Amino acid sequence: MQRRQFVLGAALATALVATGCAANSTADTSTDTLRYAAVGAPAAASNDPHGGLGNESDAMRFALLYDVLTVPGADGSTQPRLATSWTPDTTQTRWKLALRPDASFTDGRPVRAADVLFSLRRMQDKAAENYGRMAMFDLAASTVVDEHTLNLATRKPFAEVGKALESATFVVPEGSTDFTNPVAGSGPFRMAGGDAASAVLERSDRWWGSRPPLRRIEIRAIADPQARADAVAAGQADVAGSVNPATARESEQDGLQVVHRPAVTVYPVVMRLDRAPFDDPRVREAIKLAVDRKQLVDAVFLGQGVVGNDLLTPADPTAPAPPQRQRDLDRARQLLAEAGHSNGLDLTLRTTTAYPGMETTATLLADQLKAAGIRIRVQVEPQDTFWTQVYSQADFYVSYLGGIPFLDVARVALLSTSPTNETAWHRPDWDLGFDAALATADAAGRSAQLGRLQQQVRDEGGYLVWGAGDGLDLARPQVAGLPTGPGFQRLFIDQVRINAT
Incomplete structure (x- = not known):
């Protein structure tokens, strides 16, 4: 040491x-x-x-610093935080949101329903920055009932309001405008x-x-x-x-201590459907078939992960379980020839070093795809500019997902109106299916519909998801209580402790 x-x-x-x-x-x-x-x-x-x-x-x-309305539980279910309950009407478009009566900001003011509604509206006003975090809500039609109760309106029937309010719904005092420094919070x-x-x-x-x-x-x-x-x-x-x-x-x-967050790290390869050659489904399928997924998991995650099957959120409770896609170089070469690329393809794959394994993913993919006649030039972009100049703009690059739920992925990247639809997945029928699923009050029926939507993206879309690795946090041996869940769960470290040596 x-x-x-x-x-x-x-x-x-x-x-x-x-x-x-x-x-x-x-x-x-x-x-x-x-x-x-x-x-x-x-x-x-x-x-x-x-x-x-x-x-x-x-x-x-x-x-x-700030309270949030709901949080993800260890089993993926939504748990109360500042909000104690959320109850829909029969249309699934009006929700009664009850708040804790004992929360207060650090300056002594009580947390009121007006503060919550102000915060949600401010999030919606900044949709261009936060990827439309509150896009499902009609906050102009939402109202304060009393000090600790809100009526929240949604734009369409939406049965997952509790999950939509998870983790990033940070509440600030009503009227806060200057965020040069942190404002009072109730965290x-x-x-x-x-x-x-x-x-x-x-x-x-x-x-x-x-x-x-x-x-x-x-x-x-x-x-x-x-x-x-x-x-x-x-x-x-x-x-x-x-x-x-x-x-x-x-x-x-x-x-030192290594804390595992199982199968939460995904480095999907993005192929834009609106740009050649990825506008041809045969090219996308060929690339998916030319990859040795286990070798990638072993090399990038040192075996600390699972082989992927082109599902963006494989750990989501609504994820389907299709047969595993296997490497098939003969079929990959055949598809390329049918698409007019009998002499192979020359492509540039962009990546960065922001997260461990992103560069290794690109380098190993380039080596693997050569066997199918796909020649890759890897271009490593600076960490500080990758997310502003490459992400959701380039036609072929290594992206990152940190275990967020499928509903969030769909909102950010899969709907025709998504702010960062990085694969240009524009399918009106898929959008309608998504709306229909979220209008379904029955949880089992809703889950089945969401599973079918994920299957369609897997079969026809522009994501190559070769594996999911453990998130790895390093700590001194005395540190205890670090979160091990996916997505935003890892942010809540208020109950971490340091044991005496």
Whole structure:
């Protein structure tokens, strides 16, 4: 361990200076302060909880500062948080939302229904930044009933309101306009110092929920996965979010703790249906058949994952179970020839290093696809610009999904009106089927319909989903209680503790 810390010193010092943390560079073994090195580009850090949430470090900080209406449970079901119940009328377009009566902001003001409605409307006003997070609601028609009750209106019959309100519905005081600095929140912590890139949070005595074991949490945005891991190895952080499998394996041998979030990391390959050659379904099918999925799982995730079957959210309770797509190079070459590419294809596959494994995915895919006559040039894009200049714009690239539910994926990427329809999946019949599923009050019937929609995307769409890997967080051995669930579950770290050595 000491030799490894010596080697990484220079790179780590650079990362800490970039995030404004050089002053706290001495190793700390405190049991009341957690130092979390989170995924995030410091230059893109924000104090606005209703914007794009491009940095995980921002979203994690917001989940500590602000209350949310509902949260995902360990089994994937929606659980109450600030909202205690959500009850529909017979049309599934009007919902009575009841709020906790004992929640208050850090400045002492009670949390009211008016604050919640203001926050939801502000999220909807910023739809261009947050991928239409509140698109399903008619908030102009929604009303405050009393201090702790709302009538929420949806634009169409929508049976999944509880899930739509999960995790990112951060509530701020009514009338908040200046987010240069964090505004008062009603979450378990309050802002005590630092800035958006390197924040110091202290436990709030006004929090209505279970008292956090920790007095202080420090969150640093560090873009590079290795730098995050190095911070823990050198004693500069207690937790590093989303490290690569090789580093996790080495660190575990050095006595650090690796926390697994099973099968939550997906690096789908995006092919745009509105651009040649991917507008030809035979080309898309050929690429899907030319891939050795197990080799990718073994190489990218070091076997810590499962083989994918081109389903975007395989762990979602509504996911179907079609026969596994197998590698078939003869059929892949035949499809390419039928599509007019008997001499193969020359393509550029874009990727980045923002998440562990994205570059390895592209490199190994390029090697595998050669066997089918598909010649790939891998282009690695800078982390700071990939999500603004490549994501949802390029025709062929490695993307990222962090275990979010199918409903969120559909809203963001699969509807004709989706703000980031990265594969150009524009199917009016699919949109109608999605609306019909969400209008179905019966949970089993709704699940079956959503499963059929996912099957159609799998069979006809522009996503190659070769596998799902474990999310790997690195921590000191004394850290306990880190979340292990998918998606936004990993943001809620208010009950993490540090045991005495």
